[in-house]
Amino acid sequence: MAKQFGHSNIAVIGMEWGDEGKGKIIDFLAERADVVARFNGGNNAGHTIEAEGKKIVLHLIPSGVMRKNKLNIVGNGLVIDPKVLLDEIKFLEKNRIKISPENLVISENAHIILPHHIEEDKKIGGKIGTTARGIGPAYTDKAARIGLKAYELIDDAIFKKRFGSEEFYNEYRQYAENLKPYVNDASAIINYAIHNSKKVIFEGAQGTLLDIDHGTYPFVTSSSCIAGGVCTGLGISPKKVQSVLGVCKAYKTRVGLGPFPTEISGSTGEKIQKTGKEFGATTGRQRRVGWFDALIGKYAVMVNGVDSVALTKLDVFTTIDKLKICVAYKYKGNAIKNFTTNMRILQNCQPIYEEFDGWWDDIAKVRTYDALPNNAKKYLKRIEELLKVPISIISVGPKREQTIVARNEFLI
Ligand code: GDP
Ligand code: IMO
Ligand code: MG
Numbered sequence: 492m493a494k495q496f497g498h499s500n501i502a503v504i505g506m507e508w509g510d511e512g513k514g515k516i517i518d519f520l521a522e523r524a525d526v527v528a529r530f531n532g533g534n535n536a537g538h539t540i541e542a543e544g545k546k547i548v549l550h551l552i553p554s555g556v557m558r559k560n561k562l563n564i565v566g567n568g569l570v571i572d573p574k575v576l577l578d579e580i581k582f583l584e585k586n587r588i589k590i591s592p593e594n595l596v597i598s599e600n601a602h603i604i605l606p607h608h609i610e611e612d613k614k615i616g617g618k619i620g621t622t623a624r625g626i627g628p629a630y631t632d633k634a635a636r637i638g639l640k641a642y643e644l645i646d647d648a649i650f651k652k653r654f655g656s657e658e659f660y661n662e663y664r665q666y667a668e669n670l671k672p673y674v675n676d677a678s679a680i681i682n683y684a685i686h687n688s689k690k691v692i693f694e695g696a697q698g699t700l701l702d703i704d705h706g707t708y709p710f711v712t713s714s715s716c717i718a719g720g721v722c723t724g725l726g727i728s729p730k731k732v733q734s735v736l737g738v739c740k741a742y743k744t745r746v747g748l749g750p751f752p753t754e755i756s757g758s759t760g761e762k763i764q765k766t767g768k769e770f771g772a773t774t775g776r777q778r779r780v781g782w783f784d785a786l787i788g789k790y791a792v793m794v795n796g797v798d799s800v801a802l803t804k805l806d807v808f809t810t811i812d813k814l815k816i817c818v819a820y821k822y823k824g825n826a827i828k829n830f831t832t833n834m835r836i837l838q839n840c841q842p843i844y845e846e847f848d849g850w851w852d853d854i855a856k857v858r859t860y861d862a863l864p865n866n867a868k869k870y871l872k873r874i875e876e877l878l879k880v881p882i883s884i885i886s887v888g889p890k891r892e893q894t895i896v897a898r899n900e901f902l903i
Contacts, residue, residue, distance in 0.1 A: 496523060496899045496900070496902050496903055497734070497899060497900045497901055497902050497903060498733040498734040498901075498902070498903050499685075499688060499689075499690055499691070499733060499903065500685065500690065500691040500692070500693065500731070500732065500733050500734070500903060501520070501691075501692055501693070501733065501734045501735070501736050501902060501903045502692075502693040502695065502718045502721045502732055502734070502735045502736065502795075503516060503517050503520070503692055503693065503694055503695060503736045503738060503801075504695035504698070504699065504716065504717060504718050504735065504736070504737060504738065504795055504797075505695055505696075505697060505698025505699060505701075505716065505737075505738055505739075506698060506699050506737040506738060506739040506787070506788065506791035506792075506795070506797070506800070507698045507699065507700055507739060507740065507743055507744070507745075507787060507791070508697075508698050508700045508701055508707075508743070508744065508745040508746070508747075508749075509536070509696075509697040509698040509701055509716075509746070510537075510698075510740075510744055510746070510771070510772065510778065511698060511738040511739050511740050511803060512539075512738055512740065512801070512803035512804065512886055513538055513554070513694065513695060513696070513738045514537075514538025514539050514540050514548075514549060514554045515539065515540060515541070515803065515886060515889060515891070515894075516736070516738050516801045516803070516884060516886065516894075517538070517553070517554035517555065517692055517694050518540040518542060518554050518555070518557055518558070518891060519884075519891055519894050520692055520736075520902060520903060521554065521555040521557075521558045521561055521692060522558060523690060523902070523903050524555060524558075524561060524690045524691060524692045524903060525561065525562065525684065525689040525690045525691065526555070526561065526562045526563075526564060526681065526684050526689055526690070526691040526692070527553040527554060527555025527556075527561055527562075527563050527564070527691075527692045527694055528553065528563075528564035528566055528677075528681055528691060528692070528693055528694065528725055529551075529553045529563075529564065529565055529566055529569060529693075529694040529695075529696065529724075530566045530568045530569075530693055530694065530695060530715075530720050530721050530723075530724030530725045531566075531568045531569060531695060531696050531697070531714040531715055531716055531720045531724045532568075532569060532570075532626070532696030532697050532712065532714050532716070533550075533551065533569055533570040533571060533572065533604060533624060533625075533626045533629070533696075533714075534550035534551050534572050534575045534576075534604075534622075534624050534626075534773070535621070535622040535624050535626045535696070535697070535712060535773060536549075536550055536551075536696035536697065536773065537549070537550055537771065537772025537773035538550075538554050538694075538696070538772070539772050539889065540554060540557055540891070541889045541890045541891065542557055542890065542891035543557065543891075545557075545586055546889075547583070547586060547588075548772045548773075549579065550575060550579060550773065551565060551569070551571060551572075551575060551576050551579055552565070552576070552579050552580070552583065552590075552595065553565065553694050554694055555692065555694075556583060556588060556590070556594070556595075557588065560594075561594060562593075562594060562595075562596065562680075562684070563594055563595050563596070564595075564596045564597075564598070564677050564680065564681055564725070565595070565596070565597045565598060565601060565677070566598050566601065566677055566681075566724045566725040566726075567598040567599075567600035567601050567677060567678065567724060567725065567726060568601075568714060568715065568720060568723060568724020568725065569598070569601045569602075569714075569724070570601070570602045570603070570604050570625075570626055570629040570630060570633070570714075571597065571601050571602070571603055571604060571641065572603075572604040572609075572624065572625065573603060573604075573644065573663065573666035573667070573670055574666060575624075576597075576670065577666060577669055577670065580595075591672075592672045592673055592675075595673050596673060596675045596677050596680055597641055597670065597673045597674050597675070597677070598641060598674075598675070598676075598677035598678070598725075598726075599640065599641050599642035599674050599675060599676060599677070600640050600641065600642070600677075600678075600726075601640065601641045601677075602629055602630070602632070602633045602638045602639065602640055602641075603629070603638070603639045603640070603641060603643075603644050604624070604625040604626070604629045605625075605629075605639065605654075605659070605663075606659050607628070608625030608626075608628035608629045608632070609623070609624065609625035609628075610625075611625070611628040612624065612625045612626065612627055612628050615627075618748075619709055619710050619711075619747060619748055619749070620710075620746070620747030620748040620749075621712075621747070622773055622774050623774075624773075626712060626713055626714075627712075627713045629713075630703075630713035630714060631713070639653065641670070641674050642674060644663070644666070644667045644670070645667045645668075645670060645671045645674050647664070647667070650663070650664070650667065677725065677726070678725060678726025678727070681725055681726070681727060682726070682727060682731075685727065685731055690903050691903075692903065693721045693725065693732070695716055695717075695718075695720065695721075696714075696716065697712050697714070697716040698716055698791075699716060699717055699787075699790070699791040699794060699795060700787065700791075701716055702714075702715060702716040702717045702720075702794075703715060703716075704717075705717055705794050705832065706832065707749050707750060707832055707834065707837065708832060708834070709834075710747065710748055710749025710750075710834075717794050717795050718732065718735045718794075718795040718796055718797075719794075719795075734798045734799075734901065734902075734903075735795050735796050735797050735798050736797070736798065736799055736800070736801055736883065736884075736901070736902065737791055737792065737795055737797035737799075737800050737801070737880075738800075738801045738803060739788060739791070739800055739801070739802055739803070740783075740802070740803050740804045741783065741802055741803065741804045741805045741807065741808055741870075742763055742767075742780060742781060742782055742783055742804070742807070742808070743780070743781040743782065743783065743784055743787065744767075744769050744778040744779060744780055744781070745778065745779045745781070746771045746774070746776050746777075746778050746779070747776075750834065750837045750838045750840075751779055751781050752781070752784065752817065752820060752837065752840045752841070752842050753781035753782040753783070753784045753815075753817045753842045754779055754780070754781040755780055755781055755782060759811065760780045760781075762811065763780045763807060763808075763811070764777065764778070764780045766807045767780070767804055767807040782814075782815040782816065782817055782842070782844065783814075783815070783816045783817065783874065784816075784817045784830075784842070785816055785817060785818050785874070785877040785878065786817065786818075786819070786820065786827075786828065786829060786830040787830055788800075788874065788877065788878045789829070789830065789877065789878055789879075790829070790830035792878050792879065792880055797878075797880055798880065798901050799880055799881045799882065799883035799884075799898060799901035799902075800874075800875075800878065800880055800881070800882045800883065800884075801882075801883065801884035801885075801886065802871065802874065802882050802884070802885050802886065803886035804886065805854065805867060805871075805885055805886065805887055806853075806854050806855050806886075806887045806888050806893070808849060808850075808867075808870075809849075809850060809851065809852070809853055809854055809855075810849070810851055811849045812848075812849050813846050813847070813848065813849060814846070814847040814848075814849055814870055815844040815845065815846055815847070816844065816845050816847065816870075816873060816874070816877070817842040817843065817844055818843060818844070818845050818877065819842075819843040820840035820841065820842060820843065821840065821841045821842075821843055822836055822839060822840050822841075823839070826843060827840065845873070847866065847869060847870050847873070848866045848869075849866060850864035850865075850866040850867050852864050854867065854887045855887055855888045855893060856887075856893075857887055857895065858892075858894075858895055859895060860885065860895055860897045863885070863895075871885065881897075881898050881901060882897055882898070883896065883897055883898040883899075883901040883902055884896055884897065884902070885897060
């Protein structure tokens, strides 16, 4: 039985434009869990884990996989590229991480990415800078009710009827054969686990501002990335989600196009980009970098019902002289204090900042809140005040052990 801390389950979601460090935080918390269940997205995601001397980037398989004896569930809310999933299984096995139906379940209701989805994404995705993995077109077919579900992929009669004359038929028959043992009724399995008091982590991909409904549309992905997506993406009741952990970076980043009010240009931006190694885990694209935006933070707390925050990458700020937090936007001469997804307004907002003194002590080896430099504590306190939620975890490096737990009662 996993160790007892606060809640019996927790949703871990991104509070910004993705890449907040969800993979790292979920792997850290997975020690306390029995099940890790991902609820949205596809291989547009890249979740990095550095532990046990390995660095692993996961695209589809949940971030509990580096821990022994955990059940990892790929929910119905995902779109799955079967080739990518099988390659990921092979990659993990090469890294001596054994994958079997004992530790991996794929929802029979997840939708399948097919070659034409990828082709189409390559053609039309450029306008918003998608990852070109076929994500948008696959969700489009799902909504249009012409998509292919995992149970249909592995049912030879159904698949033959729909795709028997396609060039890719034989290739996909082989994928289906290899994936068959994993495909199951994920919703029933997860509800059974919850009913039997198992500890569950619900893993989000992307982040609040990439959410199809609540993000910076049209510069978003095509799935529900917010905490509400847990219920639709896994088939569980909202009454069952006990707590929400929002993962956010000490500064902000964004890959792809779209407005970014606190974006930093010049040498400080470059320094953060370099120290933070801000390159996309999926496409390798350079991430745009910006100061902490409290309007985004408050917005993410609101739409997700964030109970506490895991703040990552605090170490990247070490040796930066002055730090800034955006506390309002200036729009047409007025100050706005609440974030907006109205692009016409957001594109024309200028940030209003508060300034903070930085610190020079290396914090990468700090393991308690008390041992952090005073200026780092001041910065964290101000974020807690502005967002009106506690910071439960502070991450001071990419490795599993570079993690400070400040408040256990908000976790599992
Ligand atoms: P995710 O998509 O939210 O899981 O995040 P990614 O894995 O795409 O990007 C986060 C990057 O930051 C990865 O390279 C992590 O290894 C790294 N990372 C996570 N937490 C920290 C931290 O506290 N400090 C530093 N320096 N790197 C971190
Ligand atoms: P994780 O889970 C960062 C971005 C893309 C693009 C937009 C739409 O690692 O945080 P899509 O291919 O989804 O249609 O692209 O969304 N995007 C991400 N950015 N992290 C991600 O996932 C992302 N998944 C999609 O860059 O701007
Ligand atoms: Mg990522």
